[in-house]
Amino acid sequence: MPVVYVAKSTALQKWGGEVGLTKHLLKIGATEGKVQDAIKALNDSACAGERDWKLIAHEERDTVDEGAIIDRLGMKEKLVDPNLYPRLKGERGIVKVKPENVANHLMVKKALAGDENITIKLRPVDIGHYLIANAAG
Numbered sequence: 858m859p860v861v862y863v864a865k866s867t868a869l870q871k872w873g874g875e876v877g878l879t880k881h882l883l884k885i886g887a888t889e890g891k892v893q894d895a896i897k898a899l900n901d902s903a904c905a906g907e908r909d910w911k912l913i914a915h916e917e918r919d920t921v922d923e924g925a926i927i928d929r930l931g932m933k934e935k936l937v938d939p940n941l942y943p944r945l946k947g948e949r950g951i952v953k954v955k956p957e958n959v960a961n962h963l964m965v966k967k968a969l970a971g972d973e974n975i976t977i978k979l980r981p982v983d984i985g986h987y988l989i990a991n992a993a994g
Contacts, residue, residue, distance in 0.1 A: 859921040860892045861885070861993050863914045863985035864899060866907040869951075872944065881954040882937065883913065885930060885988055887921040905948045914985025918993055923950070930992035934958070952988060959987045 864884045874880035884904065888895035892915045899910040927936065927950045937951040945951060960977045967975045 858917045859887060859889055859919070860895070860915050860917050861887050861921055861926060861989050862892050862895060862912060863988050864896055864910045865913050865981065866905065866910050868907045868909050869905055873953075876942075878937065878942075879953050881956060881984075883952050883954055883984065883988065884910065884948075885926065885950045885952055885992055887918075887923040887926055889921075903946075905945045905951060913981045914989060916986070916989050916993070921993070926992040929994060930988060933991040934988065954984055954988065956984070959984050962987055 862885070864886070865882075866884070870880045870882050872878075873882040884899070886895060886899075892912060896910055896912050900908045904910060930936070930952060934955070935953040936949075937945065937953055939945040939947045939949060939951065956979055960979055963977050963979075963983060964975050967977075
C-alpha cells in the first residue's frame, strides 16, 4: 500500500539554522513499499547530503504520486529550491515549516471540535501529520 512520509535530519536542520534558511526543515516523500525501506534509502543515498534521516510521521493512502504531493504541499508551505543550495544535491521535497502555521492549524481544529482547552504544544509528529494532510489532500 502506498505511503506518504515525513522525515527529518538533525544535521540538515542544524545547517539550515546556520545559513539563515530555518532550522525547521523536513523532507516529505512517498513510497510504494515499506516506509522503513524508504528511510533506509534516504540514508544510503545521503539524501540532501545527510545520512541521519529519521521518520517523523507516515500515513497510508490509496494512491500516491510523489511529484504531485510535493507540488500540492508547495501551495501551502514554502519548499526549498534545490537549485539554490548545492548542499541539497537537487533533492525535491525539502520543506521550510513555519511552526506558527502548524500551531494555528491545530488550534482551529481543536476549537472546531468543541475543545475548550486550545493550548498547543507542538511535537514533531504533529508537524509531520500537518504536512501530510496538506500534501495528500
